[in-house]
Amino acid sequence: MAEFPPFGKIGKAFFDEVLFPRLGVSRPEVLVGPQHGCDNAVIQLNEEQVMVITTDPLSIIPALGLEDSAWLTVHLLASDVATSGFAPQYAVVDFNLPPDIPAKDFEVYWEAFHAECAALNIAVVAGHTGRFFGCNSTIVGGGMMIAVGPKESYLAPTMAKPGDRIVITKGAAIATTGILARVFPEKIQEVYGADVQQQAALHFRKFSVVTDARVAASVGVHSRGVTAMHDATEGGVFGAIHELASAARCGAVVHKSNIPVSDETKKICELFDLDPYTTLSEGTLVAAVESNRVDAVLDALRAQSIPAVEIGELTPPDAGKWVKDGELREELPYYETDPYWTAYAKAVEKGWK
Numbered sequence: 001m002a003e004f005p006p007f008g009k010i011g012k013a014f015f016d017e018v019l020f021p022r023l024g025v026s027r028p029e030v031l032v033g034p035q036h037g038c039d040n041a042v043i044q045l046n047e048e049q050v051m052v053i054t055t056d057p058l059s060i061i062p063a064l065g066l067e068d069s070a071w072l073t074v075h076l077l078a079s080d081v082a083t084s085g086f087a088p089q090y091a092v093v094d095f096n097l098p099p100d101i102p103a104k105d106f107e108v109y110w111e112a113f114h115a116e117c118a119a120l121n122i123a124v125v126a127g128h129t130g131r132f133f134g135c136n137s138t139i140v141g142g143g144m145m146i147a148v149g150p151k152e153s154y155l156a157p158t159m160a161k162p163g164d165r166i167v168i169t170k171g172a173a174i175a176t177t178g179i180l181a182r183v184f185p186e187k188i189q190e191v192y193g194a195d196v197q198q199q200a201a202l203h204f205r206k207f208s209v210v211t212d213a214r215v216a217a218s219v220g221v222h223s224r225g226v227t228a229m230h231d232a233t234e235g236g237v238f239g240a241i242h243e244l245a246s247a248a249r250c251g252a253v254v255h256k257s258n259i260p261v262s263d264e265t266k267k268i269c270e271l272f273d274l275d276p277y278t279t280l281s282e283g284t285l286v287a288a289v290e291s292n293r294v295d296a297v298l299d300a301l302r303a304q305s306i307p308a309v310e311i312g313e314l315t316p317p318d319a320g321k322w323v324k325d326g327e328l329r330e331e332l333p334y335y336e337t338d339p340y341w342t343a344y345a346k347a348v349e350k351g352w353k
């Protein structure tokens with residue numbers, strides 16, 4: 001049987017062998033179901049409308065604090081929905097809280113959760129909340145976000161095609177940089193100084209692609225602009241491109257030197273022995289774009305102060321998936337488990353703070 005990873009999301013092998021063959025009944029209205037590289041399910045409601053649904057953990061992370069944990073939780077869910085080209089509209093939440101969490105702490109968390117949903121025009125429509133024995137981790141439940149929109153306008157990674165250009169926002173290892181700077185500030189300050197740690201910590205508020213995706217889609221979708229979008233999470237920029245290309249049954253060519261990596265990201269990845277291109281990067285939008293609409297998409301993103309660059313293109317499937325770095329060419333890497341989790345665990349074992 002495929003290996004079950006010790007940390008983080010399961011990989012493609014486990015998904016394909018264990019989960020994918022056992023998905024209940026097949027229903028004709030399910031246009032996009034569970035598959036590796038797809039952020040959302042899509043269900044046809046009628047001839048004109050579809051419903052987009054995603055799910056993710058709900059988190060309270062002590063190193064981030066209650067309010068930032070709530071902000072992060074909302075945006076991780078909302079970012080996935082936004083990659084469909086639709087704005088998130090509805091949320092369903094299930095909180096399975098630790099027995100020792102004070103009511104006042106959860107009230108602070110929920111107030112921040114509500115405020116961010118309100119800012120994004122999202123209604124919380126259902127849920128379940130309680131404290132339970134055995135719930136003692138930073139993952140305190142699961143949530144769903146939903147959007148409804150025109151059938152002709154939704155996007156899925158399966159819609160990308162050879163010849164589409166690959167555009168990304170912000171750069172590599174956004175989440176790795178922001179989280180490690182917040183969780184291990186003393187170690188980073190000890191090695192690199194306070195300025196580097198503080199600049200790295202600012203990456204935290206970049207952990208969302210809601211605005212990125214909405215701006216990109218506003219240029220046009222399908223033949224008019226963006227053909228598919230994916231949020232770079234575990235596996236980083238390279239992992240997200242690999243997943244999107246695989247879902248679209250395409251190959252890919254990625255120009256490594258075109259991918260922005262901030263100075264503070266380089267330092268933190270060096271300290272934690274991580275490759276910035278293959279590690280956690282929530283906040284980096286990966287978009288496939290019609291070749292004649294790339295400039296329009298880049299201009300729209302930059303007009304909203306969202307850094308964006310073209311880094312490669314999708315190719316026919318038999319061309320393979322490649323990274324080019326000058327004259328060098330190597331296969332686009334893909335890891336079943338993000339190296340971030342091992343690096344994080346090692347830092348905890350060493351007593352880094």
